[in-house]
Amino acid sequence: MDLIDQVQGFNIKHLAPFTNLSFSLPLPNIVGLQNINKQRKMPTLSDFYTIQDASQHKTKEDCWVVIDGKVYDVTQYLDDHPGGDDVILAATGKDATDDFEDAGHSKSARELMEQYFIGELDTSSLTPAEKNSSKNSIQLIKQYWAVPAAVVGISVVLGFLYLRKK
């Protein structure tokens, strides 16, 4: 019996030596004690997993993916994934950031994935090359978004000038 149980219910059997009675008297929940009970099971800090830990979970019955430094348990989502379970299973046991980004996931997909978040990736388990690979792809997108934008802009201007000449 722990503290919460002791406060929430008074068991009259503790008086048995004096009364010969033994039954429980439930007391009302005092100032949300049940909530405290639930909260204390929640971790206050993120759990950390190495890439090796994540690699232990690569089956349809137990499937974790590592995306952008975060670990997700997507077992319950596999059957609902619009891209199919096979693509997710193929992205297990490694940093799946690039695969995830290459699929061009929407904002709603990114919001949805948060409910499968179970912890952070312990980056000390990665080799320097692995540490850089996902950062590089994000940095590349951030740095070079202007190139396709410029090509489209110049094409529009040239097209406009061409049409005006005609």
Ligand code: HEM
């Ligand atoms: C928590 C993890 C994931 C969630 C919540 C998720 C969610 C989604 C959602 C909602 C879509 C529909 C399109 C959209 O809204 O963007 C989608 C499409 C897709 N996903 Fe994921 N996804 C996850 C992980 C992955 C991973 C690891 C891969 C690996 C390659 C992947 C590959 C794809 C592909 C290829 C599609 C395109 C399907 C199509 O358009 O035919 N997803 N995903």
